[in-house]
Amino acid sequence: QVQVVQSGGGSVQAGGSLKLSCVVSGFTQSNICIGWFRQAPGKEREGVALAFGRDGSAYLVDSVKGRFTISQGDDKNARYLQMNSLKPEDTAMYYCAARPSSTGCSSSWLTHRGYFGTWGQGTQVNVSS
Numbered sequence: 705q706v707q708v709v710q711s712g713g714g715s716v717q718a719g720g721s722l723k724l725s726c727v728v729s730g731f732t733q734s735n736i737c738i739g740w741f742r743q744a745p746g747k748e749r750e751g752v753a754l755a756f757g758r759d760g761s762a763y764l765v766d767s768v769k770g771r772f773t774i775s776q777g778d779d780k781n782a783r784y785l786q787m788n789s790l791k792p793e794d795t796a797m798y799y800c801a802a803r804p805s806s807t808g809c810s811s812s813w814l815t816h817r818g819y820f821g822t823w824g825q826g827t828q829v830n831v832s833s
Contacts (some may be wrong), residue, residue, distance in 0.1 A: 726800035751814020777808035
């Protein structure tokens with residue numbers, strides 16, 4: 705059974721930091737692309753970042769580049785989204801999603817949630833001004 709389990713999130717003031725974790729399990733393929741999305745109230749879900757399991761490559765959208773980073777834990781199936789210099793506009797429900805891929809991640813996969821088949825439960829991030 706494929707599964708994505710998220711943890712982390714919470715509430716911070718602007719300028720603060722939070723770390724989200726995403727643990728993927730159950731995939732028979734060894735190469736997984738992990739995507740991070742967020743959805744603010746009343747807005748569409750938007751893609752934020754990608755991480756490719758095999759080579760550790762990462763991609764972040766311009767709005768979070770320089771503030772967010774992706775890292776890998778001791779568990780090769782775990783990825784962490786470190787969010788620094790948070791802004792009120794970062795407030796959203798954050799989702800982690802996964803899909804198998806033998807060739808890496810494509811930034812186009814962040815344009816639509818349909819590119820990912822397995823989703824985490826979501827975790828709330830609140831940033832106050």
